[in-house]
Amino acid sequence: MLTDERRLGVLVALGGGALFLLWYLAPWAVPHRLFGGEGVLLSPFGHHLPQGSLPPGYQDGWLLGVFYPSLAWLALTLVLAWTPKPARKLYLLGILGLGLFLLTYLLFQASVAQVNAGAERPILRRYSLGLGSYATLAFSLYLLLLARLFSPGGLAFLVRLRGVVVPLFSLLLASLLGGVIVAVMKKAPGEAQSLREALMLKLDLITYTYQLLYSPLVNPSGFLQSLLLATPLIFTGLAVALGFRGGLFNIGAPGQLILGAIAAMLVGVYLPGPRWLVLPLAILAAALAGGLWGALPGWLKARFGAHEVINTIMLNYIAASLFLFLISANEYKFFGRTLYLPFKYPGYEARSHEIRPEARIPHWTELVAPGGELSFALPLALLLGLLGYFLTRKSLGHRVLLGLLGGAVGYVMGGLLPGPAVSFGPDLTSVRLNGAFLLALLALFFFHFYVFRTVGGYELRAMGLAPKAAEYGGVLAGRKLVLIMFLAGALAGLAATHYVLGGGIDEYRLKQALPYSVGFDGIAVALMGQNTPLGVGLAAWLFGILLTGGLQVNLQLGISRELVAVLQALIVLFIAAGGFLPRYFTDPLRAAEVEVREEARKREERGEAR
């Protein structure tokens, strides 16, 4: 058995070896790249230049200026890891590594800017750092993690954060496996002269794929698009998470979404009336229909003991049939007699009539800047609402009420304030992000309050943790079960408001293209978010980013967008397996054991020091 400090030394050495290998094999920077992904790959060990020479005017001297200090840093790290009391030194080295990465980034940007400056159209395009540089960043973070882990109480620290550690580690594993899949499935662009170059091209291909997947983070229209795709995922993620909290597995979100969409369409198209009445009614109808479709398997379970998993799946298929039945034709034959349905809009495509303007959820430009003037209504409403909630110290009901009141006052006041005129480019206005995103945020708040702040939510969690104990404690199990499934279904049904009322599928209609399989993506979102509202919100956004980036991957590299679906599935699989981490990361009892043990050791060490 190795002592802790020896183990630390070995771990640093292993990481350092991997780092050096990546430095040798992978490009450090790519100052120019073609649309298909082929790039000019720079590395201190020899460049890969598709055109035979560096792009005209490009100076690569900075690379060696970064390489030698990096090498010295790595050597120092490997040595210092074996000296006594290494943890504190590793902290400093980790921070130093972050500094090195920053330096690399700045020098690279400067070298590119030097060529592009003054040119009418940028000469160097799609430039970015390469895996070699990113490896420096990763190793620095790894050093910081090791330093924390091997200082007193380090393991307990990680175990306490297991709600974050397990999903992130699973994401990392899934990404690594995804990288292997990309490398196998896709021929790297460009000609390789040697084995090292072939590996370099593959590693660059993987890096570029992930760069594209995460590119919506740094590009305004991609950013909005990622929020757009996150909107339904928040709803369906919550729909699954609520079930998990209550000990139920709701795979029925697709069906519940379909029913919500049908109800929203019926109210939105056929109910006349003013906006203040019709829009809320349409939204409520979506929630109600989804909720009832969800409550059905809940009732079947409570009444007959039929397992909700298979039932919800079957109801998905039934809902899909119903959906097609309503909008794919106007007349059907029943035993020779003809039935006429009014719902399908004339034409080849299966779609409903248009939603009336009164029932539409406004586009984001109308919310942020109605009439071309920036509005302060929403930010002020949010600010005053949060102030109203957090600055009072009364019962929950009072605080929520004050929060809502503050929000309303803020909305009115902000609406009255004059705002500066703004205009958005067509790449931004064409993104169909709409008010349903705000509804999704409200749903996150609702989830938080209901599950963690009310008696009903307490009962729900008790049902999930120990159903028998909950029943003994006075929870009406059957009724609660139906209620949980109703609420979960309602959340999934609300996802339809984004598609139908908010025009999320290109038109303000119910169309056959309704992507109801986002209901399944909700499973990944809920697991990744560990069934907490903040987690679900962030996970939905992460998948929104990946799905948006997936489009770029498809366009530029010709890799199917389903890569993202595969990543999602792998994440679910790995989280289910607890990230293959030791058991104290998944089992609360063992986690508590670790924490107590570490606490005791920490106290002991302090005592010795004294």
Add this chain to the structure above:
Amino acid sequence: MNLDTAFWIALFFSTLRQTTPLLLTALGGMFSERSGVVNIALEGIILFGALTAAVVVERLEYALGPGPHPWLPWVGVLSAMAVGGLVAWVHAVVSLKYRADQIISATAINLLALGAPSLVLTYFYGNATNSKEVVNRLPLIGPEGFALSPLVYLAFLLVPLSWWVLFKTPFGLRLRAVGEHPEAADTLGVNVYRMRYIGVVLSGILAGLAGAYLAIGFLNQFVRGMSAGMGFISLAAMIFGKWHPLGILFSTLLFGFASALAIQLQGTEILPAVLVQAFPYVVTVLVLAGFMGKSRPPAAVGKPYEK
């Protein structure tokens, strides 16, 4: 409305064909659940099996050149079974060794089966929805006009065979024991984990076989989402069949009949096709609600075992 004899004969044979994949999968699910592991990944495994069979046969045809190769479809069948077993093994490792929630781990595999085929199809054929058609399908056996795929016969032969394995062999006894009372079985020297691995992998092999039947027996290519819930329906049939081969035979025949009826009614003016397609799913919901009799699962099903 004229339902003549031809209609009923067509319906009968269609029922046999529709029952086959359900029967294979349900028998597989039975082995898995009898050993104490829920395997709702069968839906995805059918897809993986179908994909493997179609792609392997098509690629080999491409490599070998034109001409009939009567042994080729059997290579496809075997590779589909192997892949099915492999995927099920992943489910077994994650849920047995790493004590994952069996339903979540299986759902992950089902999600994988929705995305992964597109990657493979794009790699080989440049489209994300279906494979190229194969020439060498499984042969048909039987008199002219009433010929059926050999896998149809095999599926029905597997009913008595699995009854014998499950109830008349020491292996079957051990398998049932670890599903009912793993502690007791362990005390008597039965390796609980090994029996469960075998049960799950066996279910994957059979579901892979069902997939091969769909891809190169029933059709001649892989089509995205071609399992259409068959894996789930099979599990419902397994529950309705009380985890017993004979019960499963009758329940899958019921579901097969519902699907066959849906197919035969398509294009007629009796009922609209879009609604008729939902038949088997509605039947499943009704069956699970216990409108057709209660059934009791193996006592330890779904629970992880710890020594």
